Amino acid sequence: MTAAIETQGLTRRFGDFTAVDGVTMEVPAGTILGLLGPNGAGKTTLIRLLLGLLAPTAGRGRVLGYDVVREGEAIRERCGYMSQRFTLYHDLTPDENLDFYGRLYGLRGRALASRKEELLAWAGLRPYRHARAGALGGGLRQRLAFACAVLHCPPLLFLDEPTSGVDPASRRQFWDLIYDLADGGTTVLVTTHFLDEAEHCDLLGIMLGGRLAAFGTPAELRAAYAGEEGLDRVFLRLAQEPAT
């Protein structure tokens, strides 16, 4: 099985602060990896390292076979990234945002138009297609950002808190789409603060203070840390352990 993501001791320091601390992991293609951890644990920084948007201070990493330090461009071309920050164009409409991102990823003409319609319908954004993206409420913006990230059907998708601020019914919709993508062979790395979502990932990583404190399938983590209890116990136990 080929690994979509492979890292060894990936580390990033800012001054004397270590945001990502020796992360070693292997993520097989076609899996959903969920990253959990408190605010400031290093989840977003790790994603930026994997996308080659930030250079590691130490360690190595390969994404889709490309080196994160030397071949960041190739990685970004092939990956979809839904950033935690609002990266849409405020002054453009949802329609125009999708057009823009589509062209950026080389989609044109009919292919772009039909994919766009499909996603606008999925996201329930049709009534808002001519509104300014900046004026959309939190949940709608998330849906638009998600649509922009999956527009070009990338083999690897980074979703940074896609469902934060999204209502419960729509969260289910997001996950239906994530499952569809994974079933179609897409590898998905997703961060979340919702533990019910974590339960349905193939693999889980729990980050604490920059370290990958736990990594494995939900069942493995439950067995290792909490017996038969839920993942919430796993997280709580880890989060309360003094950092070593």
Next chain:
Amino acid sequence: MRRLMLERGRAVAPAIHLVRVSKRFGATVAVSEIDLAVHPGELVAAVGPDGAGKTTLARLAAGVLAPSAGRVEPDPRGRVGYLSGRFSLYPDLTVWENLTFLARLNGMAPGAVEAEAGRLLQWTGLLPFRGRLAGQLSGGMRQKLALACAVIHRPPLLVLDEPTTGVDPVARAELWELLRHQAAEGRAVLITTPYLDEGESCHRVALLYRGRLLAAGSPAALKARFPFQTAVLIPADGQWRRRALALAAAHQLPGVRWAYPLGAGVRVALEPGLSPVPPPGYRLVPSAPNLEDVYVWLSEGDGRSDAAGRGEGTSRGGGRPDRQQLDRRWHGRWWHSWRWHGRRWHGPYGPDGQGEVPAR
């Protein structure tokens, strides 16, 4: 319509009153004739799904947007602490500079600024990062700092648009502690959230649906209006079956009003007075109505009337959440969508350990 509230025998005027406000953006009606008041000392949540008009309502209440019709009184400008979804932080100032700059901008006495800033940073866990540029904070840390900036100058009115978004589960419980504290100190607090269970810990909840106010009142009062019995249909062997099967079984129950998948089973609303027998292979576990049920009921039309929400209970007495219960509810519960009913916690890992997202 009684808009004044009695507090220790004195009439207290609302800190903010949205009087039949509407807001149109071109052809889209974002907010339609909403009437809602928040009194000093009250914590009110405007709840609804994406696109229900929460953000527009918050912007109207904060005075950053003028209504197309209706009025907002008294004028919130100059006395509101406002947290918007878009961050208003200065990315190239440090955490400390952002906080103290905003406090002074809002006319806080220099002597008081330092102590209050220190206290808020302690509470948000940002104290070790006080020298870091705001632009270099993680998303959740930025959210906490923005919240601290909105409350530091102790404005009499707080309007917070989705304050819990992106905040980790442990911090979320602390954030609710802070919100309750703000209200207890006499401020009027209006928050928005897409999560109905967050509304359970507020004094009053305003249920929004497509720009309209379905109803407003204390969680207890809203639930008391709910006319059906609620229960959860669960596969008896504890095995998760395909959602579609369980859902189909639920729809076969006599007197079923609606059914939707939730956690390990299917949540059903049934005509009152019946004692339905579950189909073979299933258990039917009674469960007290929650705000989600009320919302489904009202938004599907059964209970909708224009009177809904207008005669909202303006007395806080029965509606104030019991402090002890809230503590039980939030303390150590870092996953916010747990629901407390029937003396048990129900949620993604509740008695049956299934999430809200479909199992694979």
